[in-house]
Amino acid sequence: MCGIVGYIGEREAIPVLIKGLEHLEYRGYDSAGIACLGARSSKFFVAKEKGKLSELKAQLNGVPSNIHLGIGHTRWATHGQPSRANAHPHLGQNGVIALVHNGIIENYAELRAELERHGHKFKSQTDTEVAAHLVERYYHGNLQEAIQKAIQRMTGFFAFVVISRDDPSRLFACKRSNPLVVGVGHGENFIASDISALLPYTKQVIYLEDDELIELRCDAVTVFDLQTGTRIKKSVSRINWNVEKAQKGGYKHFMLKEIYEQPEVVRNTLEARVKKGKIVFDSLTQKWIHRLKQIDKIHFVSCGTAYHAGLVGNYMLGESLRLPSEATVSSEFRYEDPAVDEDDLVVLITQSGETADTLAALREAKARGALTLAIVNVVGSTIAREADAVLYTHAGPEIGVASTKAYLAQLMIIALFSIFIGEIHPARKKDFTQAKARTLLKELSRLPRQIEETLRDEKRVEVCARALREKKNFIYLGRGYNYPTALEGALKLKEITYAHAHGYAAGEMKHGPIALIDQTQPVICIAPSTSKTYEKMVSNIEEIRARKGIVISVTTRGDENVRSLSKYTFSIPETQEMLSPILAVVPLQLLAYKIAVLNQRDVDQPRNLAKSVTVE
C-alpha cells in the first residue's frame, strides 16, 4: 500500500527521503518517486520510477546537493497502471505545486474534466495528479488557503503532503481517513504515513487526526483545522520501537524472523497482561467493563488473517463460555446492515489498525450504538484511536506482508479476553469456574516454550516442503478450533507461494472436495489429540488414504496413530484444545515459508499484496 515521507531540515533531503521510503517498502508498492526543492532553485528536482526503490536510486547518481526540503512516495496502483508517469509525486499544470497522496479521490473524473475545460493537460491517469492541478489552480501565493479550497472540492479519503516551488521553508500536509504522523526533530521535522519511516531519525511523534492541516518548518510544527483554519494544540508522544526491531536481525527474510519471534511475543503478552495469576487489562476503564457485563452478543469483525483470529475467538466464546458470538469479515459486515445495537460488543481485530473495511465496520458499529473494542498491533493507528477501548497486541513491527506473529498475538489477546469475560460476565457458561480460568492461564504460560519446541521441527518441515514444492493445489482440513487454522494455513501458502490452497471444515470433505483426491493431492490435516473431534479427523485421514491422497498431519507429540497414517507429520506439544490453534499454525507458517523460498518467491513482499489495505 502507498507510503509517504516528507522532510524539512538541515540534512540533505534526498538520502533522508530514500531511507524513509526503504522503511516503508514492507507495505508493498509498485513504483516510487521523490520531489525536492533546493534553497535557491526555481524548479523542483523530480525523480520517479516503476518497480523497486533500487530503480529509483539508480537515477539519483550525481543529483544536486544542498536540498533541504522534499517529499517521497511508494505507490500501490489504484488509478492507472504501475508506471513512471503514474508514480508520485505529481506536479500542477505549471510545476508550481508538487504533492504526494495516499487514498482515493472519488470525484476525480469530474474534477479532471472541469480542469481540462480550463486548459489543463494531464500526464498520468491518476486521481492524485488531478489534486495537484486543483491545488495549483487555487494557489495565488498562499499554499494553506489553496489546499483548503481544493479539499472542499474533493470527495473521498486522503493523506496529502504538498510543497510549493515558491517557498522552500515549509511543507503542508493534511489527512482524512488515511494515516499521517509527524516526526519531531531538532532543527528538522519529518512526516510519514507510518512510524517505520521516522524511526531512523526520531522517537518523538505527533499523531494527526482527520481533517487536520499541518505546516512543517525546520523549527516548528503547527496544526490547523482543515476546514476553519483555526489552530489546534497537539501533544508530542514518545514511541519505543527502535530501528533494530524493524530490521531482519540475521534471518533471511522478515517473515522467518517474525515466525521465530513468536515465543517472545507470546511471553511478552503474558507478562504484560497476567499479574499474580490475574488478567490485567489496564486500558479497559471501569465504565467500559460495566457495559461489557451487560453485553448479550459479541461480534468479531476483521479481514484476512485477522478474520481467522476472529473465527478462533468465536469458538473460544461460544464453546468455552456459551456466549453468543459471531465472526464476520469486515467487508461483509459494513454492507450487510448488521444486526448490532447497544447490547452488542463489536471486536475489531487488525494488525495495522488502518484496514479500510475494518475501519468502516468500526464506524458502522459505533453508529449503531454498539460497544467497540479494537485489538490492534500498531500503536496510535486510526482504529486504535477511534474504538471505545483498545487492547494492543504489542507484537512489534510486522514487516513481512504475510502475517505471522501478529496472528499469534491476536490469538493470545483473544484467549485472555475470553477468560476475562468468563470471570466477569453474568451469563457465562455455568461450569466456567475460577479453577478452569486458572488451568487455562497455566496452559497459556507454557505456550512460549511449546512454540520454541514446535519451531525445532523446522528441518522436518523442510523435507516435506522439498517433496511438495512443485504441487499447485493443496487442501487444508481442520475441525472446531482448528478449522480456522486450516483457513490460515491455506491463506499463508497462497499468499507467498502463489499455489492454490483451500481450507475446509473437515466434515465438508465428503460434500465435494473429496472429488479432488488422488495420489497427487496433498492434504494437510490438523488433528491434535486433545480435540473432541480427534476421532473424526482420523476418519477423514483414512478417507484420504483410501483414495491414495498425500496426508500431511499436524498432531500432538507422541501420537503414533496419526503419524503412522501420514506421509509427513509435524508434531506440537499437548495443550488444551482451546489453545491448540496457537501451536498448530506454527508448522503451517513454516511450510508456506519453505515452499516459497524453494520456489524463489518474494517472501516478504509477495506480488499484488499490500501490508496495510487502506483502500476498499
Ligand code: M6R
Ligand atoms: O492489518 P490488518 O490485520 O487489518 O490486515 C488484514 C489483512 O489484510 C491481513 O491479515 C492479510 O490477510 C495478510 N496479508 C495476511 O497474511
